Amino acid sequence: MSESGINDRPHVFSIRVYYEDTDFSGIVYHANYLRFIERARTEMLREVDLHQAEIHAGEQIFFVVARMSIEFLRPARMDDLLTVETRVERITAATLELDQRVKRGDEVLFTARVLIAAVSGGRACRIPREVREKLTPIGGKCES
Numbered sequence: 001m002s003e004s005g006i007n008d009r010p011h012v013f014s015i016r017v018y019y020e021d022t023d024f025s026g027i028v029y030h031a032n033y034l035r036f037i038e039r040a041r042t043e044m045l046r047e048v049d050l051h052q053a054e055i056h057a058g059e060q061i062f063f064v065v066a067r068m069s070i071e072f073l074r075p076a077r078m079d080d081l082l083t084v085e086t087r088v089e090r091i092t093a094a095t096l097e098l099d100q101r102v103k104r105g106d107e108v109l110f111t112a113r114v115l116i117a118a119v120s121g122g123r124a125c126r127i128p129r130e131v132r133e134k135l136t137p138i139g140g141k142c143e144s
Contacts, residue, residue, distance in 0.1 A: 010087040010099075011047060013040035017080045028076040033110045037100045040084035041114075048134040059128055060120050066095070067115040074109045076102070082109070088135050093126050094118050096135065 015036055023029045045052060055061050076082055083103050090097040095117050102110040118127045 010085040010101075011040070011044040013043045013084045013086070015039065015082050015084065017076050017078055017082060019078055022078050026078045028080075030072065033070070033072070033102060033112075036082065036084055036102055037086070037110075037112055037114070040086050040100065041098065041116075044086050045135075050131060050134055055128075055131065061125060061128070062119045063096075063116050064119050065114060066117040069113040071111045072109075073111065074104075074107060076104060076109050080104050091127070091132050091135055094124050096127070 017028055021028050021032045042052065052063065055063075081104070085101045085103065087099045088096060089099050095115055098112075098114040098116065100112040100114060101108050118125050
């Protein structure tokens with residue numbers, strides 16, 4: 001833990017690259033990185049006992065990607081074992097800012113900076129306090 005008491009370690013999710021994830025050359029098709037990081041975000045929520053279906057049913061809230069900045073650094077290949085690291089960088093009243101990295105061992109292959117917004121009834125809304133509190137320990141800084 002850092003001096004602020006926030007856990008500096010990211011959530012880690014492992015994924016194997018299968019044939020279906022690759023293009024004709026055996027390299028991961030670029031759009032599949034988005035699938036990998038989406039799965040990692042879902043598993044990060046599950047790990048802190050947040051389930052999107054329950055949040056939607058109970059609070060009528062959806063989490064949507066509002067903005068994403070990505071960088072492809074190196075290719076992943078069929079049969080690679082990858083890890084997706086997800087760190088909550090900042091939590092505001094209605095958004096989450098995430099830093100995500102896809103790695104093969106210590107080698108960073110792909111990075112994404114993701115802004116997630118809470119939406120209800122087609123409009124931005126506040127993220128419930130209990131949701132924000134559960135996400136803060138994953139490297140995050142919570143702001144009102």
